Amino acid sequence: MSRAATPPVTVLGAGSWGTALAMLLARNGLPVTLWGHEPAHMAELAARRCNDAFLPGIPFAETLQVEHRLDAALDGAGLALLVVPSAVFRGVLHQIRPWLAPGCRIAWGTKGLDAASGQLLHEVCAEVLGSQRPAAVVSGPSFAREVAAGLPTAVTVASHDPELAHDLAGWLHNDTFRAYTSADMVGVQLGGAVKNVLAIAAGISDGLGFGANARAALITRGLAEMARLGAHLGGQAETFMGLAGLGDLVLTCTDDQSRNRRFGLALGRGTDPEAAEAAIGQVVEGRGTAAEVHRLAQRAGVEMPITGEVHRVLYEGETPRAAVTTLLAREQKSETWGLA
Numbered sequence: 001m002s003r004a005a006t007p008p009v010t011v012l013g014a015g016s017w018g019t020a021l022a023m024l025l026a027r028n029g030l031p032v033t034l035w036g037h038e039p040a041h042m043a044e045l046a047a048r049r050c051n052d053a054f055l056p057g058i059p060f061a062e063t064l065q066v067e068h069r070l071d072a073a074l075d076g077a078g079l080a081l082l083v084v085p086s087a088v089f090r091g092v093l094h095q096i097r098p099w100l101a102p103g104c105r106i107a108w109g110t111k112g113l114d115a116a117s118g119q120l121l122h123e124v125c126a127e128v129l130g131s132q133r134p135a136a137v138v139s140g141p142s143f144a145r146e147v148a149a150g151l152p153t154a155v156t157v158a159s160h161d162p163e164l165a166h167d168l169a170g171w172l173h174n175d176t177f178r179a180y181t182s183a184d185m186v187g188v189q190l191g192g193a194v195k196n197v198l199a200i201a202a203g204i205s206d207g208l209g210f211g212a213n214a215r216a217a218l219i220t221r222g223l224a225e226m227a228r229l230g231a232h233l234g235g236q237a238e239t240f241m242g243l244a245g246l247g248d249l250v251l252t253c254t255d256d257q258s259r260n261r262r263f264g265l266a267l268g269r270g271t272d273p274e275a276a277e278a279a280i281g282q283v284v285e286g287r288g289t290a291a292e293v294h295r296l297a298q299r300a301g302v303e304m305p306i307t308g309e310v311h312r313v314l315y316e317g318e319t320p321r322a323a324v325t326t327l328l329a330r331e332q333k334s335e336t337w338g339l340a
C-alpha cells in the first residue's frame with residue numbers, strides 16, 4: 001500500500017490509547033500533536049517526553065508535540081483523531097467543532113456507543129460535524145502498551161470514504177503494525193463495543209473459577225450474539241469473524257491486560273462494580289456499554305443472553321453466580337439459531 005502525503009495529525013485524548021497512537025504516528029514520521037484536557041498532565045508529558053503512568057519507559061519520537069490548548073492543538077490539522085472515552089465523545093466533538101479547518105478529516109479509536117442515545121459513533125459524528133466530513137474508525141485487538149512497545153499488532157480502519165481508510169491505514173502501517181481497511185463502519189464499531197461487554201462476562205466466569213471450557217463457550221456464544229445484533233443493524237457477517245470482531249473478542253476475553261476482563265474478574269470474586277472500577281483507575285468501557293447494547297438489543301428484538309446477564313449483574317443486583325446459572329438453564333437450541 002503506497003503512503004499518502006502526511007498531514008499534521010492532532011490526537012485528542014492523552015490516555016493510554018491516545019498516547020500510543022500518537023507515538024505510533026510520530027514514529028512513522030507524521031507531525032503529531034497530542035492534546036489532553038488536563039494541563040498538569042500535559043505539562044508532565046511535555047517535560048518527561050514519556051507517558052509514565054500508562055506507557056512507562058517508552059520515549060516519544062521528536063515529531064510528537066504535546067498541547068493542552070485546543071485551538072493551538074488543532075491549528076493546521078489535516079486529521080483529528082479522537083481517542084477519548086465514549087461517554088465524552090459527543091462533548092469533545094462539540095468542543096473541537098469551532099477549531100476544525102474545513103478540510104480536516106476525522107477519525108477515532110474510541111470503542112463504545114453514545115451514552116445518551118445508544119447511537120454508533122459515526123452517527124454521532126455526522127450529527128455534530130455534518131455528514132460531508134470524511135470519518136473513519138480504528139479498531140481491533142490492540143493493547144496500548146504493546147503498540148507503544150512496538151510489538152506486532154493488526155487492526156482494521158473502517159470508513160465509508162475509501163480514500164480516508166486507505167490514507168489512515170497507510171499512516172499507521174509499519175513493520176510491526178498492520179492496518180487493514182474496511183467499508184463496514186457499523187460492523188467494526190459494533191464489534192469493538194460488544195466485545196467489552198463479553199470480556200466482562202469472561203472475567204466474571206474466570207473470577208468464579210469456572211475454567212477454560214466455560215471461557216471458550218462464552219467467547220463462541222458471545223460472538224454469535226454480537227453477529228446477531230450486527231446483522232440486524234446492517235453490519236457484514238465477515239466483519240465479526242475479523243480483527244474488530246473475533247480478534248478483539250479473543251484478546252480481551254483471555255488476557256489480563258484487558259481492563260474489562262479485570263473488572264469482570266473482580267466482580268466474579270465478589271467485589272462490587274464501583275470498587276472494581278475504582279481499583280482499575282482507567283476507563284472500563286464495557287460497564288456503560290452493557291446498558292446501551294442491552295437497550296439496543298431489546299429495542300431491536302434481538303436475543304443477547306450473555307449481554308443480558310452482564311446487565312443484570314451490573315444494574316439489577318443479580319449475583320454473578322446466579323447469572324451463570326440462568327445462562328446454563330436456557331432451553332436446548334440449535335447452535336446456529338438466529339444466524340442467517
Ligand SMILES: NC(=O)c1ccc[n+]([C@@H]2O[C@H](COP(=O)([O-])OP(=O)(O)OC[C@H]3O[C@@H](n4cnc5c(N)ncnc54)[C@H](O)[C@@H]3O)[C@@H](O)[C@H]2O)c1
Binds near residue numbers: 088
Ligand atoms: N487502552 C487500550 O489499550 C485501548 C485500545 C484500543 C481502544 N481503546 C479505546 O480508547 C478509548 C480511550 O481509552 P484509553 O485506554 O486511552 O483510556 P484511559 O483511561 O487510559 O484514558 C482516558 C483519557 O481520556 C481523558 N478524558 C476524559 N474525559 C475527557 C474529556 N472530557 N476531554 C478530553 N479528554 C478526556 C482522560 O483524561 C484520560 O487521559 C476507549 O474507548 C477505549 O475502549 C483503548
Ligand SMILES: O=P(O)(O)OC[C@H](O)CO
Binds near residue numbers: 141142251258261283
Ligand atoms: O483494556 P480494555 O478491555 O479496554 O481493552 C483494550 C482494547 O480495546 C483491546 O483491543
